[in-house]
Structures are given as C-alpha cells and as structure tokens.
Amino acid sequence: MDQVFTKWQPIVLSLLRFMSGLLLMQHGTAKLLGFPSLPMFADLQVASLVGVAGIIELVGGGLLVVGLFTRAAAFITSGMTAVAYFLVHAPKTFMPIANGGELAALYCFVFFYLVFAGGGPISLDKVLFNRS
Template sequence: MDQTFSKFQPLALSLLRFITGLLLFQFGVAKLLKFPPGTMFDKVELFSLVGTAGIIELILGALLMIGLFSRIVAFVLSGEMAFAYFIYHFPKGFYPLLNGGTLAIAFCFACLYLATSGPGPISVDAMLKK
C-alpha cells in the first residue's frame, strides 16, 4: 500500500500547492475586487490592513498556483497567515474553532510545508530548473 501511494506523492505535492494558491487567490479577489458580491469583505478598503492582506493573497496566491518562486512565496504566505491568526482571530478567544481561526492555521501550516518541500514537479520552478 505504501509503495502504491508513494508513487503519487510528487503529483499530490503539486496539487496541494496549486489548490492552496487558488484558495488564497480567491480571498485576494474577494477583498480587492469584491467578487463574489455579498462576502464579508465587501467593505474592505485597499489601504487598510485587510486590504494589504488582499494584495498579498492575490499576487502571491497567483504565484503559488503557477509555482513560481514557490518556496519564498509559501514562506511569506505562511507568515501572513500566522500574523492574521494572532492579530484578528486569537484576540477573540483561545480556541480556533470558536475564534474562527481554523482556516488561517490550516493555511499557515500548509504554506509552511510547501516552503520546506518545494513546488513539486508540475510548476514553473521545476520547468526553469531543467
């Protein structure tokens, strides 16, 4: 069983990187472009803390999706998510399930893993390496 699943590890890594980037990108789109309408980010101003987070998520999420500068991008995003958790969620309470910080923690550690493991074989970084 281990050998069967381990064959797919490089592909799963590329898929994890792409989906993580896509999900962060969607938060950037919601915060900056107000799409889709009706989200909790409809009133975000560009030059605010949340607006700055949106810029980071939009640009670095796109870079993570295509796999360009993946390690440094993932590291910066990991830090942004840790910052978001401790600035916004943690003051609301200790338990992530109650303070709404579960997703920020998941993104933080997914990006930290990507920073240490690299982009996977299906990425611009892998293409440039060849």
C-alpha cells in the same frame, strides 16, 4: 501499497500547492476585485491592513497556483496567515475551534510545509529553474 503512495507523492504535493493557492487567491479576489462579492469587503481600502492581506493573498496565491517562486510565496503567505490568526481570531479566544480561526491556522501550516517541500514536479519552478 506504500510504493503506490510513494509514487504519487510528488504529484499530490503539486495538487496541494495548486489547490491551496487557488483557495487563498479567492480571498484576495474577494477583497480587491469584489469577486465574489462579499459585503464585509465592500468598502475595503487597499492601503489598510486587510487590503495588504488581499494583495498578498492574490499575488501569493497566484504564484502558488502556477508554482513560481513557490518557497518565497509560501513563506510570505504562511506569515500573513499567522498574523491574520493572531490579529483577528486569537483575541477572541486562543483555541481555533472556538474563534473561527481553523482556516487561517491550517493555511499557515500548509504554506509553511510548502516552504520546505517546494512546489513539486508540476510547477513553473521545475520548468524554469529545474527545482521542485
């Protein structure tokens, strides 16, 4: 059974990269493009801290979706989600379950993992630079 899991591990890595990038990118589109329209971002200023986070989410998420410059994009987005956790969630109380920060913490560590694992075999990094 281990052979089956080992065989599919690289594909599942690419799937993790794709889906986590797509989900992060949605945060950026909501903030910057108003899609989906969320009232909390209606008056967002791009030059604000939340606006910069939106740019990182949109661009970094897009790079992760296609697997281009995966390690750099993952490093930046991991840091951005860590900052989001400590600025937005941790001041309420440190435990993620109590402060609503589970998603930020999970994103942080998924992207941190991708810094070391790379984008996997289904990525532009693999096609263009022959690296996974």
